[in-house]
Amino acid sequence: MNERAALTLLGDELAHAGDDAAVVGGQVLTTDMLHETTDFPEGTTRYTAGWRAVGASLSDVAAMGAEATAAVAVYAAPAFDDDDLLAFVAGAQDVCERVGARYVGGDLDHHAEFTVATTALGRVPDGSGATDSGTDDASPLPDVGPVRRSGARPGDVVCVTGSLGRSAAALERFDRGEDDRANDLFRFDPRVATGLAVAPHASAMMDSSDGLARSLHQLADASDCGFAIESDRVPIHDELAAVAATEPADDVLEAAITFGEDFELVFTVSRDDLPDVRTAAPVDVTVVGDVVDADVTMDDRSLADEGYDHGG
Amino acid sequence: MNERAALTLLGDELAHAGDDAAVVGGQVLTTDMLHETTDFPEGTTRYTAGWRAVGASLSDVAAMGAEATAAVAVYAAPAFDDDDLLAFVAGAQDVCERVGARYVGGDLDHHAEFTVATTALGRVPDGSGATDSGTDDASPLPDVGPVRRSGARPGDVVCVTGSLGRSAAALERFDRGEDDRANDLFRFDPRVATGLAVAPHASAMMDSSDGLARSLHQLADASDCGFAIESDRVPIHDELAAVAATEPADDVLEAAITFGEDFELVFTVSRDDLPDVRTAAPVDVTVVGDVVDADVTMDDRSLADEGYDHGG
Missing domain, CATH: 3.30.1330.10 (PurM-like, N-terminal domain)
Known part of the structure; x- marks a missing residue:
């Protein structure tokens, strides 16, 4: 098993x-x-x-x-x-x-x-x-949390924070013996402030620790929906682009979406809320595709449920 | 180290x-x-x-x-x-x-x-x-927690819950291949209800996971006090007494106070509070000695800081 x-x-x-x-x-x-x-x-x-x-x-x-x-x-x-x-x-x-x-x-x-x-x-x-500081007790703030994986709705868009491929780039730096740079890349900022900012709007959320591809499948399973991703919208970390400069673009994209361990947030939100989300979030928020009824695809082709198996 | x-x-x-x-x-x-x-x-x-x-x-x-x-x-x-x-x-x-x-x-x-x-x-x-259910808002209940290791005072008595040696007995049962009985002994009841009952009275508390001897030294270090224990007051688990029936009494006592892993509570309390503690606690509470100014002794001889080193 x-x-x-x-x-x-x-x-x-x-x-x-x-x-x-x-x-x-x-x-x-x-x-x-x-x-x-x-x-x-x-x-x-x-x-x-x-x-x-x-x-x-x-x-x-x-x-x-x-x-x-x-x-x-x-x-x-x-x-x-x-x-x-x-x-x-x-x-x-x-x-x-x-x-x-x-x-x-x-x-x-x-x-x-x-x-x-x-x-x-x-x-x-x-x-x-x-309510301690507010005066309108009859109208409390809405319950804004927790955000689960199960609330994504067709019509929402799916977003990622920051960019993907930082840990894949770190591994390459370690392989080259460039330990200082690799250690820098390995120390990521957990997206706590972003999660709090996004929470009042997000219909579903998880982190990308197993890679974007696997995260999308897990959100799809939990929410009983699908995702249609556009590959050219996937934000790739500058360091991954740099260390893989001589690799085919498809391989770089593959590493960015399957290597995982980036600890970015993957979340869904209604398109109407996007401006508020972008204003509130302290990091870049990139729309990578749409929530659809079924199937996880990238550029209209099936996206395999592949990623990093922790502890494997 | x-x-x-x-x-x-x-x-x-x-x-x-x-x-x-x-x-x-x-x-x-x-x-x-x-x-x-x-x-x-x-x-x-x-x-x-x-x-x-x-x-x-x-x-x-x-x-x-x-x-x-x-x-x-x-x-x-x-x-x-x-x-x-x-x-x-x-x-x-x-x-x-x-x-x-x-x-x-x-x-x-x-x-x-x-x-x-x-x-x-x-x-x-x-x-x-x-205070939600009470009517005397001007007199809230005292803050009863948390209980730390650092509050033992000379003049208090030191108590243990239940009895000691259960895990030592379990090990002996495992050695003999009596796995069913050994597993029963290995599944202890965490003393949560007792901890809550004792908390309003206890001046210091910890669990006995490293054995009574080591627990006393740790309480003594944290509280800057000593303990004078009487060996014939130490409650020994029936199962340890049974599996070690042919052993010298001193060896059985030694196992009971140093083997550890019994997960009983060791706590200090003023003598005046003992009746209330005994009434409130759902398990037996045994006084094993007194809090004194310095040194950890048993029957007036120095008690070594020996016990189970977890993960050792």
Whole structure:
């Protein structure tokens, strides 16, 4: 059984297991595990590992349209070197600070392979806080969260934040031994502020951690809809374009939409709301296609459900 | 650097890292990692593994005197067998149900060794909920949580819940191939209800996951005090007494106080509050000694800071 089949099984058992995070009483909770052989290429610093691992969980909070409040991590390694551990904690703290969350500690475990388990906690903005300062109690703000994967409607457009291919470019930099640049690329900004800005408008949302292609299939499954994507609208990260300058354009596009690990947001919204979304979002929002009744296509051809299988 | 030194290092960096769980805005968050070679003896069922791993995190919530609200887990294994995974989830759900929490899902990861990372979320009871139903708004309930490790005062007594040695007995049953009984013993009840009942009275609290001896040293360090324990007051689990019937009494006592993994609560309270604590707590509460100015002793001899080094 592969990971997706297993997740489907978990999903049958557990409410909302298909979303990026669970929601319990207004709290958003999500957990991930990353490890050396599949997630941290040779050359990844412990600072970057701390940033990236905690960032991956914060990205799941962002994908729910929630505020990020706190994160914890388990650091598992064959031995605990002071400098490594402090660097990891510094990376974890810095990525939390970047999104207004607090890194509040964790646990240590001996493990043959360097392995990190991270958990992020968030809070769904429910508009109830606004009544404290507002005067119009009879008309509370609408409930704006959480944003699930299941609300996309034909007629909406589908958008991505930022650009795709940053982690694919980082891998290439690691392969070339350009570790400093690779580490820079590996430390992404979780889109928490963007998720909050988009949440009042988005009909469905998730992050692109498994790649745009797979994300679209997952949104399509959850929302019982399809997507019609136009390849020339897909925003490709400058670094991917640079490292792959001699590659055929189709291969670069393929890497951008299937490599994943970019932790951008993929969301659907009505066309009428686009101007408000663009005004509110602190990063670029690009429309890559339309929500349709069925089938996931790119340039009118079927788009395969291929992407990065975490931990595979 | 061993685990305790590393945790001390984390503690220097992070507020409250010494407690069983972090507290952020009234939410209590804690995470742990368990794995096959050190935590799940041969014969441990996946149902028991799910129960025990999630239970360990719920015990940390209990040790803060908090309500347990939710838990998540990462299940990492070389392959994902349907029956194994469903059994794990069932165990995780059942232990959550036992304490009024919800198991809300998790993540899967491929890993050479069966490894589980668990996170539990709790809520500190702050008495504010009581004002909704009460009429005496001018006299709100006292803030009863969280209970930290740092409040023990000379003159208080030190108590443990339930009895010690259950996991040590389980290990012996596993060694004998008595897996059914061993699995039963391995599935403990996290002391969430007891933690909540004790919280309004306790000056310091933690769980006994590293053994009573080490817990006392950790409370002593955090509270800048000592403990004087009387060995004949230490409550020893019937099963440990049974499996070790032919062992010298000193060895049985040693196992009970150093093996750990019992997930009982160790707390300090003023002697005057003992009757109220005993009335409120749904399990037996045993006074094992006194809080003193300095030094951790048992029967007036120094008690070594020895215990189970998780992941060691």
